Amino acid sequence: MSLQIKEINPNIGAIIEGLDLNQLNDQSIQDIHSALLKHQVIFFRKQQLTAQSQVQLAKTFGTLHIHPIYPSMDDAPEVIVLDSHRQDLRDNDLWHTDVTFSQTPPLGCVLQAIKIPEFGGDTLWASGTAAFNALTSDLQNKLRGLTATHDIRKSFPIERFGTTPEDRERLENSFRKNPPVVHPVVRSHPETGEDILFVNEGFSTRINELSEAESDELLNFLFEHAVKEEFHLRWTWQEGDVAIWDNRCTQHKALFDYGDAHRIMHRATVNGSIPYFKKAS
Numbered sequence: 001m002s003l004q005i006k007e008i009n010p011n012i013g014a015i016i017e018g019l020d021l022n023q024l025n026d027q028s029i030q031d032i033h034s035a036l037l038k039h040q041v042i043f044f045r046k047q048q049l050t051a052q053s054q055v056q057l058a059k060t061f062g063t064l065h066i067h068p069i070y071p072s073m074d075d076a077p078e079v080i081v082l083d084s085h086r087q088d089l090r091d092n093d094l095w096h097t098d099v100t101f102s103q104t105p106p107l108g109c110v111l112q113a114i115k116i117p118e119f120g121g122d123t124l125w126a127s128g129t130a131a132f133n134a135l136t137s138d139l140q141n142k143l144r145g146l147t148a149t150h151d152i153r154k155s156f157p158i159e160r161f162g163t164t165p166e167d168r169e170r171l172e173n174s175f176r177k178n179p180p181v182v183h184p185v186v187r188s189h190p191e192t193g194e195d196i197l198f199v200n201e202g203f204s205t206r207i208n209e210l211s212e213a214e215s216d217e218l219l220n221f222l223f224e225h226a227v228k229e230e231f232h233l234r235w236t237w238q239e240g241d242v243a244i245w246d247n248r249c250t251q252h253k254a255l256f257d258y259g260d261a262h263r264i265m266h267r268a269t270v271n272g273s274i275p276y277f278k279k280a281s
Contacts, residue, residue, distance in 0.1 A: 096202025
């Protein structure tokens with residue numbers, strides 16, 4: 001039985017209906033993988049995934065990542081808990097691609113809505129392929145030869161996340177384990193071969209081949225361009241929703257516009273590979 005797919009935006013996003021993610025077979029898993037490659041982020045309503053089902057679904061894409069900062073579930077260490085009453089989640093209200101401060105940024109994520117505020121807390125996703133394709137050919141060619149530095153410190157400043165001696169020690173240990181890394185400004189998708197604009201406001205700090213002034217100017221332009229309305233969607237959560245996104249070709253932003261209201265999300269993150277750019281033959 002084929003999936004019931006409703007496209008959200010011509011560039012990104014689809015809703016998939018008629019499927020219980022707690023009960024998957026080989027064909028439905030293959031269909032989910034195909035839909036993700038085509039739509040970049042896919043959504044499922046009214047799922048109520050168990051922690052172990054979330055882990056098993058995420059593992060169909062690869063091995064799972066353990067985040068160096070956020071806490072995880074006791075019975076599922078692969079699933080991190082994003083709880084607005086336990087953590088400072090303001091850093092997520094910033095366009096970013098997850099964990100690009102790593103040599104091998106994640107392939108993607110499986111995110112489940114556990115508790116949703118009455119108002120606010122939407123998440124936006126933007127397509128890096130659509131953003132790259134909309135650039136002029138001259139700028140595309142220029143970007144293909146550049147690299148950028150990505151740094152964990154940009155989104156996890158010690159003055160916000162190191163407020164206690166224990167937090168500071170843990171954060172400084174994460175900094176030591178995750179020194180700044182260099183990725184291509186344009187990466188190739190390892191499965192589709194598409195070119196992707198691969199810098200993000202959350203972690204990209206410098207284009208290495210340019211002067212500091214030129215780098216700042218170009219990065220600021222790219223940060224703004226990459227998230228234009230025509231390249232992104234906005235998702236209003238309901239409890240039990242599940243989103244799966246391809247982290248290799250998207251950015252996202254979780255709006256922190258709900259004040260002291262309680263918002264809880266569970267996320268499983270799939271390990272990725274070293275980003276590369278492959279010139280067309």
